[in-house]
Amino acid sequence: MSRRPDRKKPKRLWLKIPLILIGVLVLGIGAYAFSIYNNAAKTVDDEMHAPIDSIDRDVAKKKVNATEPLNILLLGVDAREGDSGRSDAVMVLSLDPTTDSMQLVSIPRDTRTTIVGEGFEDKINHAFAFGGADMSVATVENFLDIELDYYVQMNMEGLDELVDELGTITVDNEIAWNDGSYDFQEGPTEMDGDKTMAFVRMRKQDPDGDFGRTDRQRKVIQGIIDRGASFGSVTKINSTIDILGNNMETNMDFDDMKKLLNSYADTRKNFVSYQMTGNGTYIDEIYYLIVDDKEVEKVHGMVSGI
Template structure:
C-alpha cells in the first residue's frame, strides 16, 4: 500500500466530466465499449457510480448489453417486509441508502464475486444520496455510524447496529424513521469492493488537514495519493481524529468525491479501455436491492443525464455532541437541526440550509 505526499498540483475540475468526445468510435473493442456517442449517458452513469457506489456505473453500457448489469449482485427482499402504510410517502425525487459494511474479510462479502459471509457485520458507512425531481442536482448526507437512535423493535442503539440486528430491511426502516425520507434503493459495498474500485482508477488523491497514522499508513498534511489499501486505512480511521466518528464520515465523503475527481482527471470517461475496466470493477464490487433490475439501471441513466458536478452537495448530519452509553462511544445528533436538514433535503431546499449551516458541508480539507 502507499500514501504518497504530493507537491502543489492543479486540482482536477469537475467540469472536465462534461467534455466527452463523440466524434470517433474506437475499433477492435467490444461494441458496448465503442458506443462513445452515448457520452452524456456515460457521464450520467459515472456520476451515479461515484455518488451511489452501485452498478449504475454501467448505465450507458447497459444500453447495448446486459453483461455488466448481470455482474451486479442483488440483495433479496430489502423492502418486502416493510409496512407500506408506515413508510414515508413516495416522492418524485430518487433516494438511495448507501451502506459500507464492516467486514474485514480479505474476500469480498458483497458483489458478484462474494465468497465470504458478510451477514452479521455492522454497517460502517451510511450515506443517504438523493437526486432531485429535476434530476439536475443531488445531495449526499453522511450519517455517523455511531449515531444514537431508536431502532424499531430494539430500542436505542447505534444506528449501525440495525444492520446486524435485522439486515438491510431494518436499516432502511431505521433510516426512514430517523429522516422521514423514503428510501427507493439500497446499495452495499464492503471494504474489499471499495479497495478494488480505488485501484481500478489508479488510486485517489485526498487532502489531509494534519498528519495522522492508521493501520500502518502515514498520512501527511496536504495532498496524499492513496492506493486501495491506503484508502481503506484513510476511511476507516477514527482514533487520532479530532471528532472521531464525525471526522471519519467526512473522510468517507471525501474519498467518494476523490474517486469521481480521479475518474474525470485521468480521462477515464473519454478512453473506452480504462472506462470499461472501471465499470467492470464497480459492477463486480457492489450489491443492490433486487427491485433495481438491469432495465431499471438503464432507465436511471436516462433520467440523470442532466446531472452536473456543480449540482452535487455533500453534507453531514448535524451533531450535538459525543458521549457514552454504557461502554459504547456514541454520537448524539442535533434533533432540531437534523429535522431542519431532512426537511431541506425533502423539499429541495438544501442550498438555503447549507448557507445557514456552512460547517455541516464537506470542506476541501477534512481532518
C-alpha cells in the same frame, strides 16, 4: 428477546464511502458503460439486485419513470467471514432532477434510535446486524419520517480492489502524518488501493477526529469519481463492474440504473452534503449519539422537501 450484537467497536469505520457506488457506477462512469458492455446487465441483475420488503419496488419505478425526486439509502458495510457486519456508513442521498441538485445527509453510526422490528433503542448502524438492509431501511425511514425509494449496500472489503482496478487516485491531503506503513505529506497525494485504505482509516492522528476522517473519505470519493469517469478507465469498466458485483447489493435493477443515468445524471451539478449532529453520552457504559428532535426535524425538511 432478540440477541443483541457484539458491542465491540468495529475496526473499520466508514461514513462516506458508499457514495462511490452512486458516483462511479450509477452517476459517474456514464451511460456508455451499459451500452458497450453486455456484462453489466447480467452482473447487475444476477449478482447485485436484491429486493427488500420495506421498499415498494413498483412505487419506486413509477417515480423513476416520471423523473420525480428520489431518496436512496447508502450503506457502507464492514462484513467479514462469519459476521453479518454493521452499516458503519448510513447516509441518505436525495436526487432532485427538477433543480439538478444532489443532497447527501450522513447519519452518524452511533445515533440512538428505535430499531424497527426489534422494538428497543440502539445504535442506528446495529439495524443492519439485526435485519440487514431491510431493517436498516425501515429504521431510517422511521427515524427521519421519510420514504426511501432505493438502497445501495457496499461491502468495504472491496474498496482497495476497486481503486487498484481503476489504477490510482489523487487527493489533496491537508495534514501530514505517518502510520508506520505510509508517509502522508500535505498536498496532492497519489494512492493505490492499500494506501487509500490507510488514508480513510486514520483517525487518532487527526486533530479533528471523526470530522477529519469524514473529510478525507469525501476526498477519496471524489478521486474515485474523477478516475472512474476519465477516458483512460473506459477499458476497465467490465472488470470494475465485476468488482462491484462481488461487493454490492441494491434493489435497483439494470433498467433502474439506466434510467438514473439518463434522467438524473445532471443532479451532480449542485451537490450539497450535511452531517447530522448530536450530543455524545454513555448509557450502560455504551457510547451513543443523542440527536435531538430539532435536528431530526431539520433533516426531515431537507430530505422530504427536496
